[in-house]
Amino acid sequence: MLMNEKRCVITGLGLVCAIGDDANECFESALEGKSGIADVKSFDTSACYSHKGAEVLKSNEELVDGRYDRTTALGIKAAGEAIKDAGLDMESDVSSEVGVILGSCIAGAACVEKYYNSKVKGEKGDIEDLKAMPASAISGNVADYYNAGGITANIVNACAAGTLSLALAVDMIRGGKGDIFLAGGCDSFSSLAYAGFHALRALAPSDCSPFNHSDGITLGEGAGVLVVESYEHAVKRGAKIYCDVLSTGVSSDAYHITAPRPDGQGQMSVISRAVKNSGIKFSDIDYVNAHGTGTAKNDESEFLSLNTVFAENNDLSVSSTKSMTGHCLGAAGAVEAVLTVKALKEGKIPPTTGYSDEDLEVLKEKAGHINFVANKPVERDIKYAMSNSFAFGGNNASIVFAKDPNTLNLTCPKQELYVTGIGMVTGEYNDETKNYKANLETEVFKSYGVKSAFLRKLDRLSQIQLLSGLKALEDSGLEVTPENEGAIGICIGTTDGPMTEIANFQKGIIKDGIDKGSAFAFPNTVYNAAGGYLSIATGIKGYNVTIANGFQSGLQSICAASGAIMFGYEDIMLASGTDECTDIDDEIYADLGLTGEGGMKLGEGSVTCVIEKDSSAAARGAKRYAKIAGFSSARDTSGNRLDNSRLSEESLTKAIVNALKKGGIDASDVKCIYGFGNGVSAIDDFEMSVYKKIFGDSIEVKLIKKELGEARAASSSMQFAMLAKDIYEGKVANGLAVSFGTSALYSAVLLTKA
Numbered sequence: 116m117l118m119n120e121k122r123c124v125i126t127g128l129g130l131v132c133a134i135g136d137d138a139n140e141c142f143e144s145a146l147e148g149k150s151g152i153a154d155v156k157s158f159d160t161s162a163c164y165s166h167k168g169a170e171v172l173k174s175n176e177e178l179v180d181g182r183y184d185r186t187t188a189l190g191i192k193a194a195g196e197a198i199k200d201a202g203l204d205m206e207s208d209v210s211s212e213v214g215v216i217l218g219s220c221i222a223g224a225a226c227v228e229k230y231y232n233s234k235v236k237g238e239k240g241d242i243e244d245l246k247a248m249p250a251s252a253i254s255g256n257v258a259d260y261y262n263a264g265g266i267t268a269n270i271v272n273a274c275a276a277g278t279l280s281l282a283l284a285v286d287m288i289r290g291g292k293g294d295i296f297l298a299g300g301c302d303s304f305s306s307l308a309y310a311g312f313h314a315l316r317a318l319a320p321s322d323c324s325p326f327n328h329s330d331g332i333t334l335g336e337g338a339g340v341l342v343v344e345s346y347e348h349a350v351k352r353g354a355k356i357y358c359d360v361l362s363t364g365v366s367s368d369a370y371h372i373t374a375p376r377p378d379g380q381g382q383m384s385v386i387s388r389a390v391k392n393s394g395i396k397f398s399d400i401d402y403v404n405a406h407g408t409g410t411a412k413n414d415e416s417e418f419l420s421l422n423t424v425f426a427e428n429n430d431l432s433v434s435s436t437k438s439m440t441g442h443c444l445g446a447a448g449a450v451e452a453v454l455t456v457k458a459l460k461e462g463k464i465p466p467t468t469g470y471s472d473e474d475l476e477v478l479k480e481k482a483g484h485i486n487f488v489a490n491k492p493v494e495r496d497i498k499y500a501m502s503n504s505f506a507f508g509g510n511n512a513s514i515v516f517a518k519d520p521n522t523l524n525l526t527c528p529k530q531e532l533y534v535t536g537i538g539m540v541t542g543e544y545n546d547e548t549k550n551y552k553a554n555l556e557t558e559v560f561k562s563y564g565v566k567s568a569f570l571r572k573l574d575r576l577s578q579i580q581l582l583s584g585l586k587a588l589e590d591s592g593l594e595v596t597p598e599n600e601g602a603i604g605i606c607i608g609t610t611d612g613p614m615t616e617i618a619n620f621q622k623g624i625i626k627d628g629i630d631k632g633s634a635f636a637f638p639n640t641v642y643n644a645a646g647g648y649l650s651i652a653t654g655i656k657g658y659n660v661t662i663a664n665g666f667q668s669g670l671q672s673i674c675a676a677s678g679a680i681m682f683g684y685e686d687i688m689l690a691s692g693t694d695e696c697t698d699i700d701d702e703i704y705a706d707l708g709l710t711g712e713g714g715m716k717l718g719e720g721s722v723t724c725v726i727e728k729d730s731s732a733a734a735r736g737a738k739r740y741a742k743i744a745g746f747s748s749a750r751d752t753s754g755n756r757l758d759n760s761r762l763s764e765e766s767l768t769k770a771i772v773n774a775l776k777k778g779g780i781d782a783s784d785v786k787c788i789y790g791f792g793n794g795v796s797a798i799d800d801f802e803m804s805v806y807k808k809i810f811g812d813s814i815e816v817k818l819i820k821k822e823l824g825e826a827r828a829a830s831s832s833m834q835f836a837m838l839a840k841d842i843y844e845g846k847v848a849n850g851l852a853v854s855f856g857t858s859a860l861y862s863a864v865l866l867t868k869a
Contacts, residue, residue, distance in 0.1 A: 121289040122346035122520060126354040127201025129193035129299075130453045131178070132337030132440045133169035137196050141440075141450075142457040145465035146492045150439045152322045152333050158306050162630040165318035169335030169441025170304050179260075184226045184247035185336075187256045189446070190217055190301035193338035194257050197297060201342040202354055205261045209352070211752065214265030214293045215258040216284045217340075218276025218300035220445030220641060222250035222269075222663075224307045227621045235625050245706055249611050250642060250663040253301065255859065264752035265293045267860055268671065269663045271612060271642035274406075275506035276300050277339060277448030278514055279660055282363035283675065284343040290678050292748070294348040299449030301338035307617070308444060309334055310624045310632030311640065315373065317410055323442075324469030325407035325435035326487055327478065329414040335441020339449030341456070346520075357456050361395070361499070361515040364388030365684070367650040367659040368509025369600070372572070372638045374412050375505060379420030384601065384656065385511035386424050386503065388684075393515045395499060398428045400515070402464055402495075404455040404502040407435025408442055413505065422483050432495065434488040438468040448504035452514060455502045459516050464493045507638060508647025510659050532677050533869055534740040534839045535687075535732050536591025536725030538583040541823050541833070542696065542718045550696050550710075551718035551824035553579060563589070565652060573639070573648055574616045580607065580645035580693045581652055583721035587689060588653065591725040591737060595654045602731075604658030604685040605646050606676040608668030608692045610827035610856065612642035612661075615699040645693060657685045665856025666791065666825075668692060669722065669832030673864060674746045676726050686731040692832025693721035696824070715793045718824020722832035724839070739869035740839040744849070745777030751859035762801045764808075767861045771809060771853060774863040780849060782810050787841065787850035789834035792818040793825045802853075827856075838866050 128138040133151025135141030144151075154160075155168040171189065175181060178188040179195075194215075198205060203213065226244040233240045246252060254267040266287065270280045277300025284298035312318050312334060319331030349356055366388060368381035375381065390397055403425075406417060425431050436454050443450050458464050470478065470489045478487055486493070497518065504512045542551030555578050560570050563585040573581065584605075588595070595603060616639040624632050638644060643661040650659055658679045664671050669692015676690035696719035704710045704717055732739060749770040751763030775782060788806060792799040799818075806814050819833050820826075826833070831854035838850045849867040 123285045123288050123360040124344055124346050124349050125341050125357040125360060125456055126344045126349050127197040127342030128453050128456060129195065129197030129200065129340040130450060131171060131189060131192050132443060132450055133171055133335050134439050138453055138457065142454060145436050145439055145454055146463055148466055148468045148490060150322060150468060152441055157304050158629065160629065162628055163313050165313065165320050167319065167322060167333050168304060169333055171336055183256060184223045185303035186219060186223055186301050187247065187253050189303060189336065189338035190253060190257050191260050193299065193301065193340040194261060194297050197340040197342050198261060210262045211264035212293065212295055213263040214267060214287065214296040215254040215263050216268045216270065216280045216296055216298045217254045217257060218270040218280040218445045218449065219250050219253055220273045220276055220302050221305055221308050222253060223247040224305035225303050227617055228306055231618060231622050231625055235622065240706065242706065245703060249614065251610055251665045262752060263297065264750055265296065266748050267664065267750060271661050271663045272510045273506035273508060273641045273643050274444055274447050275504040275510045275512040276445035278452065278502065278504040278512035279365065280449065281341065281343060281452060281514055282365060282512060285360050285363055286678050286682060288343065288345050290681065295342065295344045297340050298343045299338065299340035300446040302336060302444040302446045304334065304336040306624060306629050307621050310629045311637035313630060314632035314634040314637055319409055322469060323409035324438055325409040325467055326414050326418065327470055327474050329409055329411045331410055332408045333441045335443040337440065337443045337446050337450050339446055339453040341452060357460050359517040359520055361517040362389050362392035364392060364513040365658045365660065366511045367656045369650045369654050369656045370509050372644060372647050373507050375416040377416055379416045379423065381509055381511050382417060382420035382505060383424050385513045386420065389501065389513035389515050397425055399499050400428060400431060400501050401497040402458060402500040403431065403433045404451045405433050405435045406503045406505045407437050407467065409437065418481065421485060425485065429484055432464050432486045432488050432493060434465055434467045436465055448502065448512065451502050455500050456516055459497045459500045459518055462494055462496055464488050464495065466490050466492055507641050508643040509650060510643060530681060531729040532680060532743040533727055533729065533732050534724050535727045535737040536587045536593060537740065537836045537839065538586025538590055538723045539836065540579050540583045541720040542826065550701065550716055552696055553719055574613055575697060576613050576693060576695045577639065577645040577648045579695060579719065579721040580691060581649050583691060583723040584649045584653065584689055587723035587725050593725060600654050600656045602657060602686040603655045604679055604688045605649060605655055606672045606679065606688055606690045607646045607661045608672030608828045609642065609661065609663050610665055610668055610694050611700065612663055613639055613644060615695060615697040616640045618699045664860060666827045667831050667854035667856040667860060667862045668828035670835060670852060670854045670862040670864060673724065673835055674748065674862060677743055677746060680726060680728050686728055688726045689723050690726050691721055691723040692828035694827040694829050695719045715795055715825040718826035720823065720826045720829035722829055722836050724832065724836055740843040741866040742869045743864065744780065744867045745774045745865040747773035747777060748860055748862045761859045763859060764805050767805050767855065768809060770861040770863040771851065774851065774865045778865040778867065780865060785810055785849060785851060787815045787847040789838045789852045790816045790818055791854045793820040835864055842866055842868055
């Protein structure tokens with residue numbers, strides 16, 4: 116699997132937030148210091164100590180149409196502008212090439228509120244609200260709206276999600292998985308997020324002013340979408356080019372689920388990674404659009420990290436546009452990326468607003484050699500600009516943009532990848548509940564050195580994830596040490612994430628009031644909490660991403676983890692698929708009509724696989740279950756656009772054939788497939804018919820969901836892990852793990868003998 120040398124460029128911008136309806140209006144407002152912060156209008160905040168927010172004052176119908184939840188509507192609006200700006204004709208053949216990768220923190224939180232408002236009143240919830248609740252629905256809906264046929268993914272690393280989506284799009288292009296992506300983030304204003312940050316006492320009582328009073332954040336909403344494209348593809352279609360995406364960096368704090376490391380180590384690490392990957396020097400960076408939330412702990416650690424990392428840069432400008440846009444959560448990194456690209460292109464730096472004359476004097480004392488641009492914009496020639504995002508779970512992401520092309524050689528050496536460890540947590544069938552539940556006894560965690568005080572902080576999803584991760588490390592014989600903690604990363608796939616925590620938190624504030632949210636429960640409502648806790652418990656400080664893309668998310672996490680190693684970001688990755696089964700999940704899937712008579716039996720679990728490059732495995736004498744020979748994904752663009760899990764023979768066939776081609780294996784040599792059949796006859800029959808056309812009647816198809824239930828993302832990871840074990844035990848020489856899910860995306864991974 117040789118990576119292609121690909122120059123990545125930005126060819127289109129789309130933006131909607133509290134300071135404007137498009138990218139140009141937003142940028143001009145930012146230059147003028149125009150704030151979008153005002154008293155909250157979406158819901159009653161009279162019982163709260165803060166009443167401020169940065170809302171988009173347009174209804175869903177005004178943004179796009181009434182079919183979509185607000186988060187998706189914002190994403191569609193920004194994507195439409197980016198498409199038009201890039202000159203893409205989505206009615207032409209080019210549409211089949213366009214992928215969609217979007218980040219979100221709270222996803223369909225507005226729909227969660229609507230659905231449970233009905234439930235609390237004893238009414239039947241709207242099934243359309245139910246479908247829109249999980250983050251896994253967003254990118255598929257945006258792709259379908261614009262007829263985009265490339266790979267889709269939803270990145271759910273809280274406030275770093277937008278930047279991580281851009282990073283993944285760049286990696287996809289450089290890895291030969293596509294030539295053009297709509298990448299960015301979207302999040303809506305919600306009572307859930309407001310109540311949560313209110314419970315943490317993290318909201319500013321008045322307009323936030325980062326690096327200044329630092330008395331809290333102001334929540335915002337919006338969407339930023341950028342067209343990320345290979346240079347060759349852009350030139351071929353005659354596209355205008357804003358700038359290059361030079362590099363990205365991703366790291367973990369491994370410190371705390373909500374607070375940043377006081378020493379700024381994680382932030383310094385991610386900035387250093389991005390600069391190192393770019394091939395330029397720290398002194399070359401002209402402008403940093405800072406994370407700059409306005410909370411005391413975040414501002415203090417970011418002041419420290421910027422002054423330390425850029426100690427030799429005597430001409431660095433820094434600002435935080437959150438002082439005007441508010442903190443748009445999962446959209447923040449994308450919103451700020453659009454503004455950063457505009458600043459780079461036009462040579463104008465938007466300010467951080469809210470400083471009095473007295474504040475400016477204080478800023479001079481603590482700013483050191485850095486120019487923290489305050490109140491008024493600055494004009495300067497910007498050759499290189501950086502945008503930073505830091506999130507709950509200790510997730511950090513940085514991206515570097517360049518005005519002119521860079522001669523950095525982006526070709527990565529060919530590396531063999533192996534499965535060197537497997538950790539499984541599975542469910543057992545319960546006759547009473549008619550589903551599969553995992554046994555999570557405290558003693559099991561104690562045997563791995565997990566203290567009760569730490570375990571009590573974790574929700575069920577995070578507990579399942581932690582246990583499978585610890586088991587995988589044990590099975591691989593891998594010890595996390597200060598020497599290797601930065602060379603190990605985490606990639607987690609989930610279908611529903613912490614939907615139980617989200618639903619229960621929302622029901623609580625419906626019942627008790629928005630000012631009565633639980634500070635203990637709120638951190639567990641973010642999708643990447645499970646990955647954050649795993650990082651904290653193990654000390655892993657490398658790459659960390661969480662993907663929510665339907666039932667095949669576990670298999671997609673393995674593909675993403677493999678890519679992270681191929682690009683040299685890490686030597687070793689923990690790749691997981693994790694989903695839980697609770698009363699909330701039972702209720703949701705029953706209301707969707709997917710369980711019960713003739714439907715699937717819901718399960719839960721987590722499967723973590725250690726993926727390792729050859730040189731690392733050899734150096735520590737690791738056992739090798741199997742070799743990852745090839746992987747591929749393909750998406751359906753036909754049929755009912757409102758059916759996000761449609762079946763497609765063409766797409767399933769394409770994913771399988773491409774995986775075989777990449778691995779150099781003929782279909783006749785494949786004897787075993789771990790498939791995705793789950794007891795629903797339409798799915799099972801469809802799957803078998805496609806396999807027989809490709810492999811013939813003699814192909815052996817194993818369906819693990821018959822014994823373990825439909826554990827969604829965990830099931831697709833289990834398929835991969837069971838195949839690896841079969842190969843290790845000599846039962847088969849090679850085989851495929853195949854899955855599909857939301858966004859009508861099919862994934863196939865080819866494993867061969869190590």
